[in-house]
Amino acid sequence: MSMWILLEALIKIFVIIGGLMTAAAYLVLLERRVAAWIQDRRGPNRVGIPLTNIRIFGLGQPIADGVKFIFKEEFIPGHVNRWLYVLAPSAMFVAAIVLFAAVPFGAVDLGIEGWEPIALVVMPGLDVGIVYIFAVGSIAVYGVVLGSWASNNKYAFFGGMRSAAQLISYEIPLGLGILGVVLASGSLRLDEIVQSQAETGVWNVFTQPLGFLVFLVAAFAEAGRLPFDLAETEQELVGGYHTEYSGIKLMMFLVAEYLHMVAASFLIVLLFFGGWHFWGLTGSEPVAGIGVALLRVVVLLAKFMLVVLFFMVARWSWPRFRFDQLMSLAWKVMLPLGLVNLVGLAFWIEYGRPRFSGANEWIVMAIGGWVLLVASWLVTTLLVPAASDNRPRLGPAAADLDTKEAASP
Amino acid sequence: MNQSLQTIVPAVLLGALGMWLLLPRPSLRGRMAGGAAAAAALGLIASRLPMIGGMTVQGLFYVIAGVTIVSAAAAVSLRNPVYCAVWFAMTLLGTAGLFLLQGAQFLAVATVVVYAGAILVTFLFVLMLAEPSGRAVYDRLSWEGLLSAVAGVVLIGILTASIGSMMAEEAAAPRSLAPSEAELAAGVLNERHVAALGREMFGPHLIAVQVGGVLLLAALIGAAAIVAGGRPTQPSSSPPASNMKEPSANRTRPITPE
Numbered sequence: 001m002s003m004w005i006l007l008e009a010l011i012k013i014f015v016i017i018g019g020l021m022t023a024a025a026y027l028v029l030l031e032r033r034v035a036a037w038i039q040d041r042r043g044p045n046r047v048g049i050p051l052t053n054i055r056i057f058g059l060g061q062p063i064a065d066g067v068k069f070i071f072k073e074e075f076i077p078g079h080v081n082r083w084l085y086v087l088a089p090s091a092m093f094v095a096a097i098v099l100f101a102a103v104p105f106g107a108v109d110l111g112i113e114g115w116e117p118i119a120l121v122v123m124p125g126l127d128v129g130i131v132y133i134f135a136v137g138s139i140a141v142y143g144v145v146l147g148s149w150a151s152n153n154k155y156a157f158f159g160g161m162r163s164a165a166q167l168i169s170y171e172i173p174l175g176l177g178i179l180g181v182v183l184a185s186g187s188l189r190l191d192e193i194v195q196s197q198a199e200t201g202v203w204n205v206f207t208q209p210l211g212f213l214v215f216l217v218a219a220f221a222e223a224g225r226l227p228f229d230l231a232e233t234e235q236e237l238v239g240g241y242h243t244e245y246s247g248i249k250l251m252m253f254l255v256a257e258y259l260h261m262v263a264a265s266f267l268i269v270l271l272f273f274g275g276w277h278f279w280g281l282t283g284s285e286p287v288a289g290i291g292v293a294l295l296r297v298v299v300l301l302a303k304f305m306l307v308v309l310f311f312m313v314a315r316w317s318w319p320r321f322r323f324d325q326l327m328s329l330a331w332k333v334m335l336p337l338g339l340v341n342l343v344g345l346a347f348w349i350e351y352g353r354p355r356f357s358g359a360n361e362w363i364v365m366a367i368g369g370w371v372l373l374v375a376s377w378l379v380t381t382l383l384v385p386a387a388s389d390n391r392p393r394l395g396p397a398a399a400d401l402d403t404k405e406a407a408s409p
Numbered sequence: 410m411n412q413s414l415q416t417i418v419p420a421v422l423l424g425a426l427g428m429w430l431l432l433p434r435p436s437l438r439g440r441m442a443g444g445a446a447a448a449a450a451l452g453l454i455a456s457r458l459p460m461i462g463g464m465t466v467q468g469l470f471y472v473i474a475g476v477t478i479v480s481a482a483a484a485v486s487l488r489n490p491v492y493c494a495v496w497f498a499m500t501l502l503g504t505a506g507l508f509l510l511q512g513a514q515f516l517a518v519a520t521v522v523v524y525a526g527a528i529l530v531t532f533l534f535v536l537m538l539a540e541p542s543g544r545a546v547y548d549r550l551s552w553e554g555l556l557s558a559v560a561g562v563v564l565i566g567i568l569t570a571s572i573g574s575m576m577a578e579e580a581a582a583p584r585s586l587a588p589s590e591a592e593l594a595a596g597v598l599n600e601r602h603v604a605a606l607g608r609e610m611f612g613p614h615l616i617a618v619q620v621g622g623v624l625l626l627a628a629l630i631g632a633a634a635i636v637a638g639g640r641p642t643q644p645s646s647s648p649p650a651s652n653m654k655e656p657s658a659n660r661t662r663p664i665t666p667e
Contacts, residue, residue, distance in 0.1 A: 002465075084495070127603050128514045135518040138526025142498065145530065149491065149537045157537075164534055168527065188603055 012122045016100050024258045025062035027308060033058070034312045072247035077151075080244060084150035089245065089252035092143025096259035099136045102129045103266050104191040105300060106276045107286060108293035117287040120297070121191065129190040130178055133267065134171075137222065140260065141167045144231065147253070148241035159240030162323060163224065163231030169330040170221035170228075176338025177215025180208050180345050181271045191286075194275030198284040202362045203274040210341040210373040212272045214334050219264040221330070224257060226315040230323055265307040269300065273307075276300040337376055344372050416453055417569045421562055424450030429558035431486035447482060451475070454569075470510060477503030490536045494529060501525045512593075515603045 029044065036043025047060035076082060105120035119125075126132060141164055148160020181204050182188055185196040197203050205212045221228040232240030242253045269275060276282055276296035283292060321329065348365060356364055423446050430443025455471065480499035487493050501524045508517035610618055 084491070087495070126514065127601065128518050131515070131518045131522065135521035135526060138522055138530075141526070141530050142495075142533075145533055145537070146495065161534070161538075164530060168530060171527070187601075 008118070009122060012120075013101075016122060017097060020097065020100060020259060020262070021255075023262065024255050025066060026059075027258060027262070028065070029058065029062050030308075031312050031315075032061075034309070035316060038313065038316045066251070069251040070248055074248070075246055077244055079152045081150040081152065084146045085244075086249070088143045088147030088150060089249045089256070091146065092140055092256040093252040095136050095139040095143070096256040096263070099133055099259070099263050100266075102126055102132050102190060103263075103270070104129075104194065104275070106194075106288065106293055106296045107191070108290055109287045110290060119191070120293070126189070128188050130182065130188050130193070130271075133190075133263070134175065134178065137260075137263070138167075138171060140256070143253070143256065144241050147245070151241070151244035153244050155237045155239075156241050156243045159231045159233075159237045159243070163241060166221060166224075166228065166230060166326060166330075169327060170218045170334075173214050173330060173334035173338045174218035174222055176335070176342055177211050177218060178271065180204075180211035180338075180341050183342070183345050183349065184208065190270050190275075194270055194277065195284075195286055197274040198277035198282075200362065201277075201279060201284070202366070203272060203277075205272040207362065207365045207369045208272075208341060208345065209369050210337060210376060211345070213373065214338040214341060215271065216268065217329070217334055219268060220311075220314070221326075223260040223264045223311075225261060225311055227318040227321055228326065229320065230326060233320065261308070261311055262304075265304050265311065268307050269303045273303050333380055337380065340372065340376050344368070416456065418566070420450045420453035421565050421569060423447075423453070424565070425558045425562040428482065428486070428561060429554055431482065432554040432558070433486065433488050434554065443486075451478060466510070470507070473503055473506040473510060477507065491533065494533045494536055498525050498529050501529065512602075515606055 033043045033045075035041075043058070044061045045058040046055055047058055047064050048055040049060065076085060101122040103121065107117050107119045109115075109117040123132075144163040144167070145160050148156045148158075148163070151157070181193060184204060184207065185193040187193060187196070224231055231237075232242070237243070242250055245253060276299050277284065278299045282288075282296045282299055288296060348368060352364070352368070353361060427443045427446030427448075427450060430439040431447060455475075477500055480496045480503060484493050484496040484500055487496065501520060505517040505520045505525075508514075508520060
């Protein structure tokens with residue numbers, strides 16, 4: 001019996017890792033094509049089948065890139081701390097992959113006599129699913145911090161420091177966004193969170209728009225995507241924490257970063273967009289036959305692709321934050337908004353929900369959620385100045401001094 | 410004194426001697442001997458461990474426990490504080506693995522989130538900024554090495570003595586050390602054991618949780634007060650002179666020379 005469990009787990013692990021590596025490679029290609037489309041260029045469209053002139057929309061590009069990375073010289077600069085220099089990309093890569101062990105794709109009943117329904121997740125029955133993902137995600141910061149320190153390079157070190165501060169700060173709004181969903185679903189298990197959205201047919205994004213906003217921003221920051229990619233600002237820090245890396249170690253860093261984005265997209269879909277559920281298409285039973293289970297996987301992947309496309313388009317739509325703006329966004333805006341969402345939801349569950357029943361419950365909850373979003377949005381935008389001044393403070397406000405000088409001559 | 414204690418007492422003493430030799434001291438002599446003594450002590454203790462569970466579980470336990478102990482020893486005995494922090498992270502991951510092996514899922518992930526993910530990263534942050542390569546004398550010496558080794562001996566001695574007496578009872582009147590099926594079903598094997606844990610924490614232990622929360626809040630306010638204490642919260646009319654004299658590159662308007 002335990003042999004079969006082991007075999008099942010191994011098969012799932014192979015599928016997940018194979019799928020992730022392929023997906024990461026081809027999402028890079030997609031991202032470059034999307035970037036080219038936004039910037040009115042052509043993008044990588046040449047690499048096709050080797051030794052022929054056949055271009056298949058540049059689909060050979062990821063393979064060529066991967067081969068180039070792997071066959072590059074395994075070079076370790078002389079001034080680095082060798083142990084930590086090698087440890088850092090491995091730690092980040094492993095943490096990024098292990099995270100996917102708790103991402104559920106539904107459950108399938110193969111219809112064979114004597115077979116239990118198979119949960120399409122590497123670790124079925126993990127009662128702490130979302131906290132596990134949170135925990136493994138928080139390990140990623142070691143890769144950044146150790147890599148930057150071991151590189152013995154001030155640009156890398158700046159990148160590492162920025163990244164560590166950013167990752168630690170945005171874990172709090174991320175956790176608050178997750179807590180809202182957990183409170184609404186009453187479970188830490190990702191499959192049950194999806195199940196509760198499927199049964200009611202009301203995705204969490206409709207009832208908790210504020211929580212979704214907080215989670216989305218925090219997920220962007222945790223993934224280090226463009227409005228938040230201060231760790232590797234090319235204009236200021238060469239390459240940030242991976243300045244001194246090359247070859248396969250650089251590839252591990254880059255793939256790990258990509259996997260963070262993939263994980264963030266999956267979490268957004270699972271927590272807020274109903275996972276595999278779609279109205280009138282996938283049903284809402286926990287276990288499905290093989291056809292419906294496949295359909296559910298397709299629905300989940302389609303939603304995932306939409307979120308990934310949003311990530312890619314967002315990359316070319318906003319300028320990068322300044323570091324003080326980044327920090328005040330986390331602590332002064334996102335943290336209070338997350339708390340407002342959580343407290344509002346707790347009030348609703350304790351006092352509001354028992355008074356309503358049926359569809360009314362969801363309509364009132366959704367209206368309440370959107371009112372909360374608009375109200376807190378207005379308060380935030382009215383209280384926070386549109387532009388902030390990061391010049392050094394000179395005792396009396398610098399503006400005062402300037403007006404005095406302007407008046408004196 | 411039964412047979413297992415006859416092995417464990419010398420093992421613990423040997424381990425203490427080894428750790429004392431391994432701790433950072435002014436001279437490097439004796440580190441090899443210390444490492445050998447600590448390894449021998451580990452082997453001696455491992456030889457007396459009772460078998461609980463099947464071969465797979467026991468093998469996993471040995472591997473994870475060995476990693477945890479070795480990385481804990483490395484965390485206290487290395488001279489470079491950054492290495493110490495990394496080995497301490499490994500210790501925490503090993504501890505989380507041991508929790509997971511016992512079925513305490515929430516405790517395992519909470520250990521990783523709180524200690525490895527947040528507290529230790531902050532340590533690492535400060536260590537890297539403060540004294541990156543451990544050249545300072547105070548980083549290379551262990552304070553009160555003998556006292557800490559003795560304290561470790563006493564702690565491990567008490568624990569092993571209590572476990573030894575439990576094993577003696579077991580030998581006298583055989584009963585299983587493992588919890589019964591009913592206990593397991595209500596506890597860690599419960600499908601919703603995190604919910605059960607929450608009910609336990611916010612039911613009978615509510616006061617303790619509240620006190621902990623208030624303590625953390627007080628610490629937070631204290632930290633904010635320390636940070637804010639250094640400078641005035643409002644721009645005063647007579648600022649410190651040193652601030653005024655500093656040239657500022659960021660000013661948009663040139664200052665007329667006085």
